[in-house]
Amino acid sequence: MSTLKRVVKVEQVVSAPISLVYRAFTNSTALREWMGDFATLEAKPGGRFYVWWQSGYYTSGEFFRVVPNKELVFSWHGRGEPRPTQIAVTFKPKRNSTLVRLIHRGFGSGKAWGNAVEVSFSEWQSGLLNLASVLGSGPDLRITNRPMMGISLSDFNADVAQKLRVPVAVGIRLDGVIDGMGAQAAGLRKDDVLIELAGLELVDFSSINSAIRGKKAGDTIGVAYYRGSEKITTKLTLSGRPIPAIPTSLANLSIEVGKAYTEAEKQMTGFLQGVSEKEADYKPSPTDWSIKEVIAHLIHSERGWQNVIAEIAGGVEASYDGFGGNLDARNWATIAAFTTLADLEIEWKRLNTETIALLANLPEEFFQRKGSYWRLAYQCLYFPTHFFTHLEQMQVALLAARKKE
Numbered sequence: 001m002s003t004l005k006r007v008v009k010v011e012q013v014v015s016a017p018i019s020l021v022y023r024a025f026t027n028s029t030a031l032r033e034w035m036g037d038f039a040t041l042e043a044k045p046g047g048r049f050y051v052w053w054q055s056g057y058y059t060s061g062e063f064f065r066v067v068p069n070k071e072l073v074f075s076w077h078g079r080g081e082p083r084p085t086q087i088a089v090t091f092k093p094k095r096n097s098t099l100v101r102l103i104h105r106g107f108g109s110g111k112a113w114g115n116a117v118e119v120s121f122s123e124w125q126s127g128l129l130n131l132a133s134v135l136g137s138g139p140d141l142r143i144t145n146r147p148m149m150g151i152s153l154s155d156f157n158a159d160v161a162q163k164l165r166v167p168v169a170v171g172i173r174l175d176g177v178i179d180g181m182g183a184q185a186a187g188l189r190k191d192d193v194l195i196e197l198a199g200l201e202l203v204d205f206s207s208i209n210s211a212i213r214g215k216k217a218g219d220t221i222g223v224a225y226y227r228g229s230e231k232i233t234t235k236l237t238l239s240g241r242p243i244p245a246i247p248t249s250l251a252n253l254s255i256e257v258g259k260a261y262t263e264a265e266k267q268m269t270g271f272l273q274g275v276s277e278k279e280a281d282y283k284p285s286p287t288d289w290s291i292k293e294v295i296a297h298l299i300h301s302e303r304g305w306q307n308v309i310a311e312i313a314g315g316v317e318a319s320y321d322g323f324g325g326n327l328d329a330r331n332w333a334t335i336a337a338f339t340t341l342a343d344l345e346i347e348w349k350r351l352n353t354e355t356i357a358l359l360a361n362l363p364e365e366f367f368q369r370k371g372s373y374w375r376l377a378y379q380c381l382y383f384p385t386h387f388f389t390h391l392e393q394m395q396v397a398l399l400a401a402r403k404k405e
Helices: 018-026 028-032 116-136 158-164 206-212 250-272 277-281 291-314 328-337 341-360 364-368 370-382 385-404
Strands: 008-014 038-041 048-052 058-067 071-078 085-094 097-105 151-154 172-177 193-197 220-227 230-237
Touching (some): 008 116, 018 028, 018 097, 172 385, 193 206, 250 341, 250 370, 250 385, 291 341, 291 385, 328 341
Antiparallel strands (some): 048 058, 058 071, 071 085, 193 220
């Protein structure tokens, strides 16, 4: 490891075969699993790449030399850098592992370049360390080491702001807080609208990650938010991130996810007992969903989740500009197809069964990609909690319907 003569040199031994390590640099989905939040690339001479981080940094470049499982040479032009630099990566077998050598050169000097060399060294060092973790055992250190506020998020726009009597139309609306975590201890609650975190203005979901970047569990940060028309400022202590035990096989993963789905279905069935079609159609306000609309949304979420599973397993994962919000027309279309409450519940449960079967039948080759499997399993074990957030929403809608009667 060196930064002599304004050249960055980093080495890392990765406990994985060369083919998987090389793939981690040349496949968009595999690259995102250890570096960047968005990536698209075409690994061939003259092929381009683009990588973007939620912190706001981005880079683009062109592949000059591509020797499968041996060497990559490409340009790197990061945000704010005066000109492109060049990176060479070599891959060599080392017992049952792979030695990765990375050389980053071409840095200029002077004020325009600032501390670019030092930043490059630090980022590549931590990046390759994460690569070793992702391919060697699975965990993404960017997740396991990142603290939590303990919040769940929901849509926020001008219409919602008006309903909540919040005097701003840009911010992050809370859908709830997690018991025992920093947000709850700080007094935050459902429908609070966060506008500033750690001195950073919050304009979208990714702003939260930018605000807590570099922080650790136990750090205290400032929070500004609206509760109705009242602006409140407070302090929040970041919590550690609980990491669930990752099942040791796809079969065991499907079993664990199945248990969570079974509990969700049990609570759904219990809740819907005695609910009339009229009550299920009732909207507490023009901007609030009815019970049927919530179940339609859960159906769409499950369909979308199956697509995500297939994309991660297939190694061709779609990337999006951000969360586009929920489209009411989709809910109405689903309700038109499944007109009764019973029909909607049956379709939701059918999709749950399909998701569990999908997990159980994913190819063994996917399981061997430890980082991909760990990421999918981590998300799978948390995904069913989405239902419990919306269960409360349905309970509120039912209470409003019965008060109306």
